[in-house]
Amino acid sequence: NAGVTQTPKFRVLKTGQSMTLLCAQDMNHEYMYWYRQDPGMGLRLIHYSVGEGTTAKGEVPDGYNVSRLKKQNFLLGLESAAPSQTSVYFCASSTGLAPYEQYFGPGTRLTVT
Amino acid sequence: SQQGEEDPQALSIQEGENATMNCSYKTSINNLQWYRQNSGRGLVHLILIRSNEREKHSGRLRVTLDTSKKSSSLLITASRAADTASYFCATGYTGTASKLTFGTGTRLQVTL
Numbered sequence: 430n431a432g433v434t435q436t437p438k439f440r441v442l443k444t445g446q447s448m449t450l451l452c453a454q455d456m457n458h459e460y461m462y463w464y465r466q467d468p469g470m471g472l473r474l475i476h477y478s479v480g481e482g483t484t485a486k487g488e489v490p491d492g493y494n495v496s497r498l499k500k501q502n503f504l505l506g507l508e509s510a511a512p513s514q515t516s517v518y519f520c521a522s523s524t525g526l527a528p529y530e531q532y533f534g535p536g537t538r539l540t541v542t
Numbered sequence: 543s544q545q546g547e548e549d550p551q552a553l554s555i556q557e558g559e560n561a562t563m564n565c566s567y568k569t570s571i572n573n574l575q576w577y578r579q580n581s582g583r584g585l586v587h588l589i590l591i592r593s594n595e596r597e598k599h600s601g602r603l604r605v606t607l608d609t610s611k612k613s614s615s616l617l618i619t620a621s622r623a624a625d626t627a628s629y630f631c632a633t634g635y636t637g638t639a640s641k642l643t644f645g646t647g648t649r650l651q652v653t654l
């Protein structure tokens with residue numbers, strides 16, 4: 430069991446470039462989440478999904494889009510990267526049953542110059 | 543915005559000592575969870591306490607919850623160098639329990 434994996438681990442983008450972060454889980458979890466972690470800010474929820482084909486906005490969704498075409502994958506897209514999106518991005522999943530304990534991936538460190 | 547605020551922001555203790563960190567939140571919760579994050583890694587779930595529970599134990603971990611004060615404490619007994627990490631509380635709110643709101647974390651340093 431790989432658990433939750435994230436691709437890539439590191440990335441440097443120039444302002445205005447686009448990219449997609451991939452999250453994959455092999456635990457057959459219903460719910461998946463994307464967070465960003467900035468120094469001193471803890472984790473903030475960007476978008477989440479409660480099942481294949483569904484997505485919903487979290488606390489800080491602006492500038493990001495997501496898709497959940499397959500149950501095991503959750504993609505986070507940046508259409509036009511900005512320096513403010515420099516952060517560490519974490520994906521997580523949960524079974525969808527209370528109390529919604531979450532399992533996290535190792536993170537993607539993104540720098541936008 | 544974060545609903546969980548942790549205190550202290552940083553804590554440095556010697557191996558063998560106990561470490562206590564606190565979490566306060568603002569509105570009614572369904573459950574409260576504690577996670578650990580080692581440097582450069584993802585978060586790992588440690589322990590969960592439901593709103594109708596007052597205390598939970600798991601190995602060297604003890605969590606308490608006081609819903610009247612909207613606060614929780616995580617106690618790590620007999621700390622080890624391997625406990626060095628950041629610790630986050632996360633709250634699941636009534637009506638939105640599929641989402642967790644994370645605090646800003648406590649950085650624990652355990653020295654030999």
